[in-house]
Amino acid sequence: xxxHSPVARRARELGxxxxxxxxxxxxxxxxxxxxxxxxxxxEDRDGKTVRTGVTAILPRAxxxxxxxxxxxxxxxxxNGELTGCHWIDESGWMTGPITITNTCSLGIxxxxxxxxxxxxxxxxxxxxIWPLPVVGETFDGWLNDIAGQHVTETDxxxxxxxxxxxxxxxxxxxxxxxxxxxxFKAGSGTSxxxxxxxxxxxxxGVIVQANHGLRPWLTVCGAPVxxxxxGDRLWASERGSIIVVLATDAPFGPTEMRRIAKRISIGIxxxxxxxxxxxxxxxxxxxxxxxxxxxxxxxxxxxxxxGNSCMDAFFTAAVEATDxxxxxxxxxxxxxxxxxxxxxxxIDTEQLRHTVRRFxxxxxxxxx
Numbered sequence: 001x002x003x004h005s006p007v008a009r010r011a012r013e014l015g016x017x018x019x020x021x022x023x024x025x026x027x028x029x030x031x032x033x034x035x036x037x038x039x040x041x042x043e044d045r046d047g048k049t050v051r052t053g054v055t056a057i058l059p060r061a062x063x064x065x066x067x068x069x070x071x072x073x074x075x076x077x078x079n080g081e082l083t084g085c086h087w088i089d090e091s092g093w094m095t096g097p098i099t100i101t102n103t104c105s106l107g108i109x110x111x112x113x114x115x116x117x118x119x120x121x122x123x124x125x126x127x128x129i130w131p132l133p134v135v136g137e138t139f140d141g142w143l144n145d146i147a148g149q150h151v152t153e154t155d156x157x158x159x160x161x162x163x164x165x166x167x168x169x170x171x172x173x174x175x176x177x178x179x180x181x182x183x184f185k186a187g188s189g190t191s192x193x194x195x196x197x198x199x200x201x202x203x204x205g206v207i208v209q210a211n212h213g214l215r216p217w218l219t220v221c222g223a224p225v226x227x228x229x230x231g232d233r234l235w236a237s238e239r240g241s242i243i244v245v246l247a248t249d250a251p252f253g254p255t256e257m258r259r260i261a262k263r264i265s266i267g268i269x270x271x272x273x274x275x276x277x278x279x280x281x282x283x284x285x286x287x288x289x290x291x292x293x294x295x296x297x298x299x300x301x302x303x304x305x306x307g308n309s310c311m312d313a314f315f316t317a318a319v320e321a322t323d324x325x326x327x328x329x330x331x332x333x334x335x336x337x338x339x340x341x342x343x344x345x346x347i348d349t350e351q352l353r354h355t356v357r358r359f360x361x362x363x364x365x366x367x368x
């Protein structure tokens with residue numbers, strides 16, 4: 001399953017009053033050149049329950065992935081992993097695809113991404129250039145036989161090879177297949193915002209792998225919906241994480257991208273999480289602007305950046321898009337039964353819609 005798969009019902013289609021102006025697809029692929037691919041593994045194999053997968057995000061077209069993107073990373077709570085962040089912090093840029101999968105498959109995703117780069121650029125990888133893939137993980141072991149390490153190199157290569165623009169599948173797909181948020185079935189979600197400045201209009205988009213939060217914390221559009229949804233709870237303490245990848249086409253450098261990455265924290269906070277002790281809440285943000293050409297970088301270069309007076313608009317966009325992407329993951333996901341016969345229920349979208357619209361004094365009789 002890849003980026004052109006049908007998109008399930010989303011937050012705005014439910015009539016939830018999400019703020020801001022999204023791009024045409026309300027997805028990270030609204031940022032020109034960004035592509036997404038999913039491989040979903042939802043089957044039983046030799047008595048093992050497999051509910052997992054891998055998601056690939058390509059910042060540029062495949063042939064241009066040795067052109068660095070200026071980037072920034074931020075760990076709100078470090079009980080998780082996003083490889084490649086040391087170099088992003090050091091240099092301010094990254095190359096290659098980004099992949100997201102389950103905790104025990106991070107290694108094979110890293111290995112396969114390096115293999116893909118070597119295959120794509122055989123004269124350079126391992127000769128003059130060494131790969132430092134960016135790979136994120138969250139734990140799907142409640143539903144998936146995670147110790148079985150069912151994601152293969154072929155799965156990762158397929159996710160990268162099939163990545164495309166267009167609508168992005170959400171919910172129980174890709175790396176999000178077995179993930180849970182606020183004790184509801186969740187997974188992959190995406191959203192975007194149009195940001196208008198005196199310099200022009202730009203796009204910012206995010207994709208999340210949502211696997212975090214406790215039910216009573218859940219807040220949607222300011223409404224405390226989780227406290228009224230008490231059925232089918234799973235546990236008393238948080239045991240998940242969230243990875244967020246943010247893209248924009250606005251001209252920034254690494255300092256600005258790190259500042260924007262930090263604001264993703266406020267976006268997940270709008271959903272109610274305090275970023276719990278057991279949660280790996282780790283984010284990476286990049287811009288496709290200011291292409292410096294293929295590595296190695298030149299000895300001298302200049303890049304254009306928007307001024308500090310523009311930053312608030314991008315901070316707001318990052319917060320709003322992250323919050324909405326998580327809600328989209330919840331709304332799109334379907335009830336799933338997995339390992340040991342455990343069932344995780346999807347959120348009741350009718351109850352969600354009624355609670356949020358009533359909180360805002362909106363008419364709940366007519367479906368939009």
